[in-house]
Amino acid sequence: MFITFEGPEGSGKTTQMNRLAAWLRERGYDVLTTREPGGTAIGDRVRAILLDPVATEMEAETEALLFSAARAQHVRQVILPHLRRRPLGVVLCDRFADSTLAYQGYGHGLDLAQLAVITAFATGGLKPDLTIYLDLDVEVGLRRKALAAGQDAAQWNRMEQRALDYHRRVRDGYRAMAAAEPQRWLVVDAAQPLEEVQAQIRQGLAPRLPALDRSPVAGGR
Ligand code: TYD
Numbered sequence: 001m002f003i004t005f006e007g008p009e010g011s012g013k014t015t016q017m018n019r020l021a022a023w024l025r026e027r028g029y030d031v032l033t034t035r036e037p038g039g040t041a042i043g044d045r046v047r048a049i050l051l052d053p054v055a056t057e058m059e060a061e062t063e064a065l066l067f068s069a070a071r072a073q074h075v076r077q078v079i080l081p082h083l084r085r086r087p088l089g090v091v092l093c094d095r096f097a098d099s100t101l102a103y104q105g106y107g108h109g110l111d112l113a114q115l116a117v118i119t120a121f122a123t124g125g126l127k128p129d130l131t132i133y134l135d136l137d138v139e140v141g142l143r144r145k146a147l148a149a150g151q152d153a154a155q156w157n158r159m160e161q162r163a164l165d166y167h168r169r170v171r172d173g174y175r176a177m178a179a180a181e182p183q184r185w186l187v188v189d190a191a192q193p194l195e196e197v198q199a200q201i202r203q204g205l206a207p208r209l210p211a212l213d214r215s216p217v218a219g220g221r
């Protein structure tokens with residue numbers, strides 16, 4: 001089973017993913033946690049290009065292709081081999097193709113239909129069985145991030161305001177994608193306390209998990 005985590009900045013994806021992984025492992029699932037971009041030696045080098053301070057002028061098209069290039073490697077080298085360990089192989093991935101649609105598509109305004117073709121090529125058509133979307137007001141999320149980084153609030157206001165509209169478009173994009181495909185997306189309000197967010201994730205996931213029955217008949221595929 002392939003489960004992805006999506007959300008705007010500061011929504012707590014990584015913490016929630018790691019807690020869910022621990023819970024699933026306690027229940028006997030064979031869980032791999034990974035993240036985008038990265039997770040492979042090639043992906044990590046692509047990530048370094050994306051994060052390099054000299055790349056501030058990078059075009060949105062270049063960004064979309066680099067994230068997709070890292071993803072192509074990640075899918076084939078890391079994700080698919082683990083998913084083949086059926087029926088108990090579970091992959092939890094911190095961001096996936098929906099991030100490209102949200103950030104480079106809705107955020108930067110690249111054509112969504114073209115991006116869908118590029119991401120389908122990169123993923124080889126692999127789609128998440130479930131996407132857990134942690135929804136959060138963008139200002140709350142950016143403030144959480146700034147606080148964690150030790151910036152003071154006044155500085156945050158000046159520095160981040162310009163980016164606010166961009167992050168709002170990203171969030172609106174996520175919400176539009178979730179509304180268009182409600183059977184794949186589980187939307188959780190990330191403004192709630194951490195424990196409550198985790199409880200709702202488990203509640204939403206539980207009925208979709210593959211059965212843990214290891215008898216030869218049930219596990220015979
Ligand atoms: P990351 O280090 O994953 O931090 P977080 O997920 O905690 O915000 O951030 C990666 C950044 O890259 C994040 O701002 C989202 C962005 N991104 C894209 O723009 N497109 C993509 O396809 C992916 C995977 C990430």
